[in-house]
Amino acid sequence: METGKNFIYIFTNPGYQDMVKIGYTKDVEARRKGLNSSGVRDAFEIYASYLIRYRFDTSVVLPEYVNIMFMTPVVREQIAVMRRQGGGQYNLNSDEIGAIRIPVPSIREQTAIIEKYYSTKDGADTYYQEANRLREKAEADFEQAIFL
Secondary structure, three states: OOOOOOEEEEEEOOOOOOOEEEEEEOOHHHHHHHHHOOOOOOOOEEOOOOOOOOOOOOOOOOHHHHHHHOOOHHHHHHHHHHOEEEOOEEEOOHHHHHOOOOOOOOHHHHHHHHHHHHHHHHHHHHHHHHHHHHHHHHHHHHHHHHHO
């Protein structure tokens, strides 16, 4: 697991009105640019006009675990209750983010959750890539059958 100056970020995208992208990175702006160059219709924007950096006591909670928890309904529902809109962006201040409650199991359990998340995510990515390959093949086969 990586240590150092990392940030949990929250991005919004006008093309995905009811969703936010939450992640963990060393360079928030580079991550935003990377997402924007990935073929999305609208540009991702930083959730608010400021960044809030949290440092975790890694003897109690792992940043990667917190990142995963921020993608779950447990946290998303808390964010939905607190968020307010200003200038076209939803905003949460540091006190509101600090008020979010997440379960904190032992470091060993957090590590197991992180490993399970990444192994499941990698497996899902494999299925997603195969689904895209099959979709493209089906389109090509269909066009060939129709136009020959």
